[in-house]
Amino acid sequence: MEIFFYKGNENVLESKKEQTSEKSNETDLKKIQDSFLKALDNKNLSFLLGSGCSSFKLETTEGKFKEIGIPVMAPMASEFYGSKEFKEEKEWLKSTLSIEVDGDIFSKNLEVFLSTLHSLSFYLQKTLSEEEIDQIPLSIQEKSFADLTNCEKVESIILKARNYLLQKCLNEDNAKPEKDKPPVDQPLIELYKQFYRKLLTRNPTLPRLNIFTTNYDLYSERAMDLLGIHYVNGFTGGISKFFNPAIFNYALAEKMDLSQSKWSVIDNFFYLYKIHGSVNWIQAEGENKLFNVKEIQEPTFEDLEDESTIMIHPTPLKYNASLGSPYSDLFREFQKKLMQNNNILVTIGYSFSDEHINNLIFQAFTIPSFRLIVIGEPTEKNAIGKLMALNDSRIWIIGEKWPEEKSDYVPLHFFKRFVEQVLPDLTAEDLDKKMEKTIQNLKDLLK
Structure with missing residues (x-):
């Protein structure tokens, strides 16, 4: 080489x-x-x-390669956008906000995606009262995605993407030692x-x-x-x-x-x-x-x-x-x-x-x-x-x-x-x- x-x-x-x-x-x-x-x-x-x-x-052992560390941003973003759990949110973003997560801007970077959503959330919350803003976390837990307001939907997607990043970066499945064995990572x-x-x-x-x-x-x-x-x-x-x-x-x-x-x-x-x-x-x-x-x-x-x-x-x-x-x-x-x-x-x-x-x-x-x-x-x-x-x-x-x-x-x-x-x-x-x-x-x- x-x-x-x-x-x-x-x-x-x-x-x-x-x-x-x-x-x-x-x-x-x-x-x-x-x-x-x-x-x-x-x-x-x-x-x-x-x-x-x-x-x-x-x-x-099958000759394939397994990621035991933390994937770089591009495959991480691809996995998140392609997951079944994100299907409804993905369709709503495209139809309502004209946000194409598979486009050049977001497809390889979850950080850019999150940054955009935070800006949207900031804008949408400016139209709400303090009581309505305080109610958002409770609404996200109790309601289905379809029943949420636009602001609540954005906050729900932010939370889902953030927790996905957390799970990936904590890498707990690979970082925990097994019985009499070192951790996978x-x-x-x-x-x-x-x-x-x-x-x-x-x-x-x-x-x-x-x-x-x-x-x-x-x-x-x-x-x-x-x-x-x-x-x-x-x-x-x-x-x-x-x-x-x-x-x-x-x-x-x-x-x-x-x-x-x-x-x-x-x-x-x-x-x-x-x-x-x-x-x-x-x-x-x-x-x-x-x-x-x-x-x-x-x-x-x-x-x-x-x-x-x-x-x-x-x-x-x-x-x-x-x-x-x-x-x-x-x-x-x-x-x-x-x-x-x-x-x-x-x-x-x-x-x-x-x-x-x-x-x-x-x-x-x-x-x-x-x-x-x-x-x-x-x-x-x-x-x-x-x-x-x-x-x-x-x-x-x-x-x-x-x-x-x-x-x-x-x-x-x-x-x-x-x-x-x-x-x-x-x-x-x-x-x-x-x-x-x-x-x-x-x-x-x-x-």
């Missing part, structure tokens, strides 16, 4: 082959790894993880663990890494918890954790010299920014809390389905969802990090389909020292191809051409192969694995 490494629109692997007459993938991978190792030593480094990072398919957890474990080997004298993600799921948190990695995700507190963006200005440090006020930031520490929210964030009231977003520990669908407001983007708030807290605070942090001098942003599993995020990335190019490393495949139609067409040497694009005849093939720009083959494989990983095994053996001895 053809591996590529573009700087601007020049594939530096091709020029290397012309000079050396070497055509092996191992040589290409070595060159990519060496370049990536230098990027990891950059002072200001951030990662942006998209939905592709949490998708993971395993081959079944264990390979995905191990992949995330490997990703964070490798990033720990970055020079400890450099600022801590920033991990931005558009994903609602909890795979990053689960992986870091299992590795004993400390992270700041914007929430403070003990039993009740509430959002407070000021925490992003803090770091976890250890005292180096007891006789002086000398501190050093610990090595196993990351900043995690979930810029589209999370399945375990809800809107809740707290005493003396300026921000009313609460983090739920060990969330289940049963716990969350009755919550009026789950903080996944887009969320209906009293003001515009994309401008309100916590989203505005998280996007502000994203912009602040991008605007630092000598900053590198690495995107993985991100298709550049979010205009809010894209605008901030494009603004960063006004800083000469900014670099963007895209792990993905450029085509004539997609946004990555348009980035390559800019012919800016500050834009690196790394990946592999995906052969159409092999639908089950995993190219280099997929999260699995990126973690296993592009991220430098340093010896500290072996040490961590031995430590994990020793701890597990000790637990077995104490049983």
Whole structure:
């Protein structure tokens, strides 16, 4: 398969082959790894993880492939629109509101669909009294869809789509361990663990890494918890954790010299920014809390389905969802990090389909020292191809051409192969694995 490494629109692997007459993938991978190792030593480094990072398919005994992680947005949207439970709502949207869910606008993105419905709901509720608005949740529970008002029908569809997203992102069927067996999604957890474990080997004298993600799921948190990695995700507190963006200005440090006020930031520490929210964030009231977003520990669908407001983007708030807290605070942090001098942003599993995020990335190019490393495949139609067409040497694009005849093939720009083959494989990983095994053996001895 053809591996590529573009700087601007020049594939530096091709020029290397012309000079050396070497055509092996191992040589290409070595060159990519060496370049990536230098990027990891950059002072200001951030990662942006998209939905592709949490998708993971395993081959079944029948030779088919089963999704054990979380599908990317396009197949998720297709499944929801095509379900029997959505048939009546789909017909009503088309006949009454002229909304074609199978059209170009909505067919591949449930977030855009939800955003449109929230705007419609906001408009329709402006024609109602407060009593009528308060009655909507009760009406949705008691009446059939056909008997609901237009406003109630929109709210009913929003609730159905939101709960569908919740179930998919919680992934409870695959995340629950069976008797004497690990959970089905264990390979995905191990992949995330490997990703964070490798990033720990970055020079400890450099600022801590920033991990931005558009994903609602909890795979990053689960992986870091299992590795004993400390992270700041914007929430403070003990039993009740509430959002407070000021925490992003803090770091976890250890005292180096007891006789002086000398501190050093610990090595196993990351900043995690979930810029589209999370399945375990809800809107809740707290005493003396300026921000009313609460983090739920060990969330289940049963716990969350009755919550009026789950903080996944887009969320209906009293003001515009994309401008309100916590989203505005998280996007502000994203912009602040991008605007630092000598900053590198690495995107993985991100298709550049979010205009809010894209605008901030494009603004960063006004800083000469900014670099963007895209792990993905450029085509004539997609946004990555348009980035390559800019012919800016500050834009690196790394990946592999995906052969159409092999639908089950995993190219280099997929999260699995990126973690296993592009991220430098340093010896500290072996040490961590031995430590994990020793701890597990000790637990077995104490049983």
